Amino acid sequence: MKQNHFFNNTIFLAIVACFLWSTAFVGIKIGLRYTTPLQFAGIRFFLSGLMILPFVQNFPAKWKIAKAHWKIIILVALLQTTLVYALFYTGLEKVPASLGAMLIGAGPLFASLVAHFMTSDDKLSKRKTSIIFLGMLGVAIISLNKENASMHYPLLWLGIVLLLFNNIIGGIGNVVISKYGKGLPPMVLSSFSLVVGGAALFIISLFFEKFEWKIYPKEYYLSLAWLSFLSAAAITIWFSLLKRPGVKVSDLNTWKFITPVLGAILSWIILPDEYPTFLAIVGMCIIAIALILLNTQIVKKKKSIS
Numbered sequence: 321m322k323q324n325h326f327f328n329n330t331i332f333l334a335i336v337a338c339f340l341w342s343t344a345f346v347g348i349k350i351g352l353r354y355t356t357p358l359q360f361a362g363i364r365f366f367l368s369g370l371m372i373l374p375f376v377q378n379f380p381a382k383w384k385i386a387k388a389h390w391k392i393i394i395l396v397a398l399l400q401t402t403l404v405y406a407l408f409y410t411g412l413e414k415v416p417a418s419l420g421a422m423l424i425g426a427g428p429l430f431a432s433l434v435a436h437f438m439t440s441d442d443k444l445s446k447r448k449t450s451i452i453f454l455g456m457l458g459v460a461i462i463s464l465n466k467e468n469a470s471m472h473y474p475l476l477w478l479g480i481v482l483l484l485f486n487n488i489i490g491g492i493g494n495v496v497i498s499k500y501g502k503g504l505p506p507m508v509l510s511s512f513s514l515v516v517g518g519a520a521l522f523i524i525s526l527f528f529e530k531f532e533w534k535i536y537p538k539e540y541y542l543s544l545a546w547l548s549f550l551s552a553a554a555i556t557i558w559f560s561l562l563k564r565p566g567v568k569v570s571d572l573n574t575w576k577f578i579t580p581v582l583g584a585i586l587s588w589i590i591l592p593d594e595y596p597t598f599l600a601i602v603g604m605c606i607i608a609i610a611l612i613l614l615n616t617q618i619v620k621k622k623k624s625i626s
Contacts, residue, residue: 362522369514401517414479421583434491458606
């Protein structure tokens, strides 16, 4: 029983989801060698949603629930899949994978800001606001990393802006799920929103990107398969945690500090043209410190309540 309780623990599951997401940056960079961003993202998330469907128990009953909540499913699909990942893939194509991992790692800071304005029980204190500005300083230092502004990434600044907008939209989507997704089982919400959002991404890609149907090298299909799996697993876990009673958007998102650290390290290890720089490490450390301070505040708050 204790073991089951541990594996169902909110913190443990949040860490698992963030670890899975940290592996995405390398997989995306590999896939983008062979195809366009929106097309690749659309296929990935459509497949992710299909992967979840066989695990939805009592599907006829769940289908009725989905039809009753179709508006929230469409909204989540457009926010959390179509818009977020259109920004994410397009932005990541324009920056090194390690830089992208660290910029996305600032997401919890944006989630805290969004939650402050969109919810009544998740307000920012002066301490939390100071911590957010500390994290933004880390983002600024990473953005000023001159070694990243090379001939390989001529649109580096556009990529940075797109990834920061991705963080804002992701924060809004988290609040929407937390506030309005209570009546939907996590697997139903994740599977249908991924299928709808992925299909929308692919359709949009047909208007902006050249479509080519051809046989790609094995590493493309391996990266697509892994990305589809990790999305199905991580998004289902995250949606279930957002819907848990007492879980706040800003608190849960602090665990995402794991993502940029592992994502950058994996990029430096696996991708031959990526390596750590002094400013990148300094920026990463500042973001990590800000998020750890934010998490320390949460722990103290819980102890005072208990």
